[in-house]
Amino acid sequence: MTRPPLHLRRPFLAGLLRQLPLLAVLVAVAVGLGMVAIEHWRRGLLVVGLALVGAGLLRLVLPERRVGFLAVRSRPVDVVLMAGTGVAVAVLSVVVPGS
Template identity: 70%
Template sequence: MSRPPLYVRRPFLAGLLRQLPLLAVLVVVAIGLLLVTFEHWRWGLVVLGTSLVGAALLRLLLPVRRVGFLAVRSRAVDVVLLAGAGVTLAAVALAIPAT
């Protein structure tokens, strides 16, 4: 006797597992925002930019059924926008002179 798939047996758990890539990105974003909150704004923004680049890599490498809500548009558009925004944010944060 075969068991039904996880999304039938436990739909909440299956949905949560599908969103793990997004959850990982959001955890890194939260760490970056905490750094900004505690006045380490430069490193916080670099962490935020890194999280966007990581999201781009996840979107590029994971199959559609595993990527969850990181898939918004086509794969190419998502990767270009996420990576571009991440690199730009980190570069601008590092380019601002320290006072």
């Protein structure tokens, strides 16, 4: 006798596992914002930018059923917007002159 799939046995756990990519991105962004809060703004914004680039890469490589709430629009639009914003934030954090 085969067991039913996880989403039928434990729907809450299956839904939580589906959101792991989003959780990883949010943790990285929180770390970056924490660094900004303790006055390491350049490194913190670089971490936020890299987290957004990572979100774009996750959206690109993960299948639709595993990507969770990182999928908002179509795949090409999500990848371009997330990765493009991440690159822009990372580049600006490096280019802006320090005080």
